[in-house]
Amino acid sequence: MVEQNPEHLDNIFRALADPTRREMLRRLSRGGQRVSDLAEPFAMSLAGASKHLKVLEKAGLVRRRVQGRTHWCELEAARLAEVHEWLAYYKRFWSRSLDALEAALKAEDEAAKATQNKEES
Amino acid sequence: MVEQNPEHLDNIFRALADPTRREMLRRLSRGGQRVSDLAEPFAMSLAGASKHLKVLEKAGLVRRRVQGRTHWCELEAARLAEVHEWLAYYKRFWSRSLDALEAALKAEDEAAKATQNKEES
DNA sequence: ATTTTGTTCAACCATATGGTTGATTATAGT
């Protein structure tokens, strides 16, 4: 329940706070890729993409296997489970507010129906 | 399935990538607080804490109600649901790898048992 | 042996971030 490894979560959240890196994760989820393949879709130098990769690696979200001169990258999704865990605590709060939203919508709907009924009668 | 509002997620993840801000959220989850109360537990100036709050607000994670000279802050957990949604896509991957981990541990265990048996015999 | 390929490294740049302090503003209390 207590936050045990804040630095670690820092790294993970920071890594996720960039659209390029999130897109890289998405692509890695469809299968391992070499660094240059991973970098190719982005309007950015290879060195730039390589830096992003390092951020993902440092966060533990990507694993790299060096094979000769090519580096194979793979998604390490297990670390995302930590985010999920962190988030779990808050689930009740947003479901509560979503419930409230739902209730409000329902009430609105009822009110609308009532108005309709009045109009009909 | 596609990432519709990357900037928004950027703001949320960035806001979460700091232990002070995560702690603020945690405290807000136990009830609304005035800015100065929120700031008090941290070894930091009020202005510093106020900046953190602004980051949380910009991310939509905190709502503020100004009442006279005091500002009341409340958790806006609904935005965390977006993180949850983003995360949902990856759930299968980490449960897969956790399964793999489990299998590996089991195999290790079996191997250990086999060794023990050998040693016993 | 030379060249090409895959990748990182180092240096640099502009901007963002996390913090400070001192001034400012607006409301509340005396």
Place this chain on the structure above:
DNA sequence: ACTATAATCAACCATATGGTTGAACAAAAT
């Protein structure tokens, strides 16, 4: 009217971030 309180704002500082380019390095291909 004065003073104290709640909070932001503005200016500043050090460091981090996201990007670039050019050089370096190791492995493959010719």
